[in-house]
Amino acid sequence: MEEQAGRWHAVLKESEVPDGDPVPCSIDDVEIAIYRVDDEYFATSNICTHAQALLSDGFLDGHLIECPIHGACFDIRTGKAMTSPAEIDLETFPTRVRGGSIEVLIPARP
Numbered sequence: 001m002e003e004q005a006g007r008w009h010a011v012l013k014e015s016e017v018p019d020g021d022p023v024p025c026s027i028d029d030v031e032i033a034i035y036r037v038d039d040e041y042f043a044t045s046n047i048c049t050h051a052q053a054l055l056s057d058g059f060l061d062g063h064l065i066e067c068p069i070h071g072a073c074f075d076i077r078t079g080k081a082m083t084s085p086a087e088i089d090l091e092t093f094p095t096r097v098r099g100g101s102i103e104v105l106i107p108a109r110p
């Protein structure tokens with residue numbers, strides 16, 4: 001398996017992320033939202049690409065997060081901007097669980 005460039009960071013315990021209710025966290029200067037859907041974890045940038053709202057304050061429906069300000073929806077699996085007014089996709093991050101902690105892979109930045 002190809003090694004992913006970057007570093008894994010433990011961010012939250014599994015018990016801290018309820019199903020369907022996003023939780024914010026930050027790693028260094030990266031603002032991240034953690035989502036749990038059917039016991040699977042996803043991580044995206046927590047900042048809406050339209051006008052900087054926090055997506056962790058938004059509404060999660062399945063794998064779609066709806067921005068609390070103007071209602072743009074993003075797919076948390078891919079980061080794809082699904083509805084206007086957002087046109088730019090969200091950054092997403094790989095996740096894994098180790099010893100009950102959710103870890104997020106932050107890619108090496110140039």
Ligand code: FES
Nearest residue numbers: 048050051067070
């Ligand atoms: S700030 Fe998110 S849609 Fe406008």
